[in-house]
Amino acid sequence: MNPVPLINHPCTLCCRPTSMWCSRCQSAWYCSPEHLQNDWPRHRKECIPAAHTSQNYNIIATPPPAEQQLIMVSAILFAPEEERPRIITVKCRPSQIPSHGMCPMPLVNGHFADGQTESIVLTQGLNGEPLRFPLHLWYSPTALSRCAPVNRAIYHITSGAAAKPWCGTVVVLKFNGSRRQGYSDAGSNDLPALSAYFLAYK
Structure with a gap:
């Protein structure tokens, strides 16, 4: 049985609850890669790469990494x-x-x-x-x-x-x-x- 995602944010485009984010800036939430692509002309102006992302940007909506247990x-x-x-x-x-x-x-x-x-x-x-x-x-x-x-x-x-x-x-x-x-x-x-x-x- 897969665990239910703990993160529940509204999609930036349609406000549907989602647990995926823009893998480049990791601060905008999208319910699907398609919604990120549709919003990209607007979002690209505010999409600042996260500090630890590589230069080979993968601009898709992906689930954030699971919080690591200390x-x-x-x-x-x-x-x-x-x-x-x-x-x-x-x-x-x-x-x-x-x-x-x-x-x-x-x-x-x-x-x-x-x-x-x-x-x-x-x-x-x-x-x-x-x-x-x-x-x-x-x-x-x-x-x-x-x-x-x-x-x-x-x-x-x-x-x-x-x-x-x-x-x-x-x-x-x-x-x-x-x-x-x-x-x-x-x-x-x-x-x-x-x-x-x-x-x-x-």
Whole structure:
């Protein structure tokens, strides 16, 4: 059984309810490609291409892409002003091309004041042992370079013994396997490997 379209807009030409839009601007609604073609002499004057459409415009009425369901996973937040790391929930946007097996994109920018993030992947834990579930660290490169206040949560789990103090926020996600195609919930069991990394960081 096909789901009933949730979008119900009046056709620009005849006002009949429709769930299709102009694939070029994605802001005008039509009940059929024919009605878009009939309205094109008028609509073309206001049809501004959507930001993510390609130059090879396909001027037809098509259903909008289904709203993608965000994936929620537990992550570890090392906030600079907090004494201990804590578990948070991070939303991940699914890959645009599921058949390619690409990993979802974590939406972590809200945890970083300047919005700039970089990431590294930890594949080794204590004593250089390979991690079955690699850890994905997100951090602010500008916080590290400008020597922002030392991250107290990281200072705490390393007992202050790190060769170089880590500055700024860190968010850690855990991959669901070595192929890194998705995430699973991170938790306190991942802290020893993270502590080893921060101790070795120079």
